[in-house]
Amino acid sequence: MNASPATTQNHPGLYWHRLDDGRIQCDLCPRFCKLHEDQRGACFVRMREGDGIVLTTYGRSSGFCIDPIEKKPLNHFYPGSKVFSFGTAGCNLACKFCQNWDISKSRDMDSLMDAASPDEIVATAKHWGCHSVAFTYNDPVIFAEYAMDVADACHAHGLQTVAVTAGYITEFARRDFFSRMDAANVDLKGFTDDFYVRLCGAHLQPVLDTLVWLQHETDVWVELTTLLIPGQNDSDTELQALSKWVHDELGAEVPLHFSAFHPDFKMTDVPPTPPATLTRARRIALDAGLKHVYTGNVHDVEGDTTHCTGCGRALIVRDWYEIRSYAVDAHGACPDCGTKLAGRYGAVGAAVGDAFGARRIPVAIHRQPMGGRTTP
Known part of the structure; x- marks a missing residue:
């Protein structure tokens, strides 16, 4: 299923700071990944974009x-x-x-x-x-x-x-x-x-x-x-x-x-x-x-x-x-x-x-039309 572009675009990250050598350090986890432009952290989903870190999986799920x-x-x-x-x-x-x-x-x-x-x-x-x-x-x-x-x-x-x-x-x-x-x-x-x-x-x-x-x-x-x-x-x-x-x-x-x-x-x-x-x-x-x-x-x-x-x-x-x-x-x-x-x-x-039972029960998201009720 597709979501609106606003849901799945890269989302600004909250936890980082700039280092003296120009790299940006992610401060979310104890790995403290230090990133150049377009580099991703060890988690792969947090990436340097411009003068900050973005989350590339905001609004995107594996199910x-x-x-x-x-x-x-x-x-x-x-x-x-x-x-x-x-x-x-x-x-x-x-x-x-x-x-x-x-x-x-x-x-x-x-x-x-x-x-x-x-x-x-x-x-x-x-x-x-x-x-x-x-x-x-x-x-x-x-x-x-x-x-x-x-x-x-x-x-x-x-x-x-x-x-x-x-x-x-x-x-x-x-x-x-x-x-x-x-x-x-x-x-x-x-x-x-x-x-x-x-x-x-x-x-x-x-x-x-x-x-x-x-x-x-x-x-x-x-x-x-x-x-x-x-x-x-x-x-x-x-x-x-x-x-x-x-x-x-x-x-x-x-x-x-x-x-x-x-x-x-x-x-x-x-x-x-x-x-x-x-x-x-x-x-x-x-x-x-x-x-x-x-x-x-x-x-x-x-x-x-x-x-x-x-x-x-x-x-x-x-x-x-x-x-x-x-x-x-x-x-x-x-x-x-x-x-x-x-x-x-x-x-x-x-x-x-x-x-x-032992297996997960997959479900579909109920979409929300503009001004309407949720729909399956």
């Missing part, structure tokens, strides 16, 4: 889908609700194991097959009964200006916003970006700087800094995901260190998801993560004092289920993306002991037996 919120994954943010999801192209990390590499590593702008203004995204999300809009599939940090404009439109019409991100963003930019987000799932890809350098082309500390700031300085609901790769970040020692850090620095109530790797992109020679590895990781994290630890990309009802931290009752039983039973009230309280679950709850979602 729009309806997901259950648990696919983000967020298990404590309006469980069972529908979320309108989209991403663009490019990424500011270089993960050799990327599970969405066809989107995040795209260098072909023609792969951005759909386009929409912020108002059109909101209209479509509301048409499909979504409670929130998620910036996902690739990292929304790199299309921050577009994501923030969409988020402002969402909030003006009563929709929540979700960032699925690696958290690789500067201290300056994160204040603006996350002030527009209601929830975030942050990929904590490993717990050594060596892992980040070798397999992600990045560093661990900026991610940890973002997480601590998010948890203690904002109202954003935070959950973490770690993709476990055999032989790379799945040792007992690393999992114990990661779990202890989350417990001590973020708190026992922060949900942690351990997800299964499948061979992809530049790591097709590495075997898939055995389910036993996820079970072991979950036990290590629970033993470290974390109260909400989940497994992902495998069939594991116990690892998908949310339990009361007071009496231990299974409050939200999940099977893949189907909610089998839902016992909490609109405040997230247990009916047996009254203990309130950490998270965000309300009179949304929780459709017992409403299964999305």
